[in-house]
Amino acid sequence: MIADLEIGLARPGDVRRIATMSRDLIEQGLDWRWTPPRITAALHDPAVNVAVARERGELAGFGIMQYKDDEAHLLLLAVDPARxxxxxxxxxxxxxxxxxLTAGIGLIRLEARTGNAEARAFYRKLGYLEIKSVPGLYGPGEDGVRIAKDLWLRE
Ligand SMILES: CC(C)(COP(=O)(O)OP(=O)(O)OC[C@H]1O[C@@H](n2cnc3c(N)ncnc32)[C@H](O)[C@@H]1OP(=O)(O)O)[C@@H](O)C(=O)NCCC(=O)NCCS
Incomplete structure (x- = not known):
């Protein structure tokens, strides 16, 4: 495990780094949609959590989850390549x-690019299932896969 790792909610001072990581590590080859203003809006959205991982105080990764009535949608997740x-x-x-789970939600959904073998292996390892392939989900020629996990199943 990692020494000195802390997970918690993002702060306004994290916005630029999160947006840059999204652009460079998640949205590469696509239009940059998760710009600093959009990350700031997510920070203030009561239906969204922007979580960050800090290793010895430095932002090492982040995840953004949107909560709906009975399911949650992971919008973004990335870890610094060096970590x-x-x-x-x-x-x-x-x-x-x-x-x-604390909010009473047992279903997590997310999408990944079909070509993102690393992320697909990661989610598989964490108990997520690939539900459906969606041609062109990320634009022409950029296919995606819908992925989900029922958190109640592991109880
Ligand atoms: C996917 C990502 C978030 C994983 O972060 P990470 O901190 O490296 O993951 P972890 O160290 O917690 O990995 C947990 C397990 O997932 C699996 N896994 C993680 N990365 C993997 C890879 N590149 N290849 C195969 N399996 C992998 C392994 O089983 C790993 O356990 P192990 O290291 O003990 O074998 C990271 O690779 C990333 O930021 N990718 C770019 C952004 C991205 O694709 N985001 C997801 C978009 S949907």
Whole structure:
């Protein structure tokens, strides 16, 4: 496990770094939609949690989850490339899943690019199931896969 890792809610001072990480690590090849103003709006949205992982105080990763009536939707998740495979992504997901359960929500949904083998392996390892392939989900020629986890099943 990682020493000195803290998971908690993002602060306004994290916005630019989160937006830049989204642009460079998640939205590459697409239009930049998660700009700083949109991240700021997410911080203030009562139906959204922006969680960050800090390693020795430095922002190492983040995840954004939107809560609906009876399910939650993971909008973004990324870990700094230099800090991967140390359990930070797992720790972020565990925090977000625990928060969903606390809110009475047992179903998490998300999407990934079909070509993102790393993310698909990550979610599989965490107990997520691939539900459906969606051609062109991310634009022409950029297929996606819908992924979900029923948190009640592991109780
Ligand atoms: C997906 C991502 C968040 C994983 O973060 P991470 O901190 O490296 O993940 P963890 O260290 O917690 O990995 C947990 C387990 O997932 C699996 N896993 C993680 N990355 C993997 C990879 N590249 N290949 C295969 N399995 C992987 C492993 O089983 C791993 O456990 P192990 O290291 O003990 O074998 C990170 O790779 C990332 O930021 N990718 C770019 C952004 C992205 O694709 N986001 C998701 C969009 S839907």
């Amino acid at each position: 991967r495979r140390k359990g930070i992504g797992r720790a972020l997901m565990q925090w977000l899943e625990a928060t969903a």
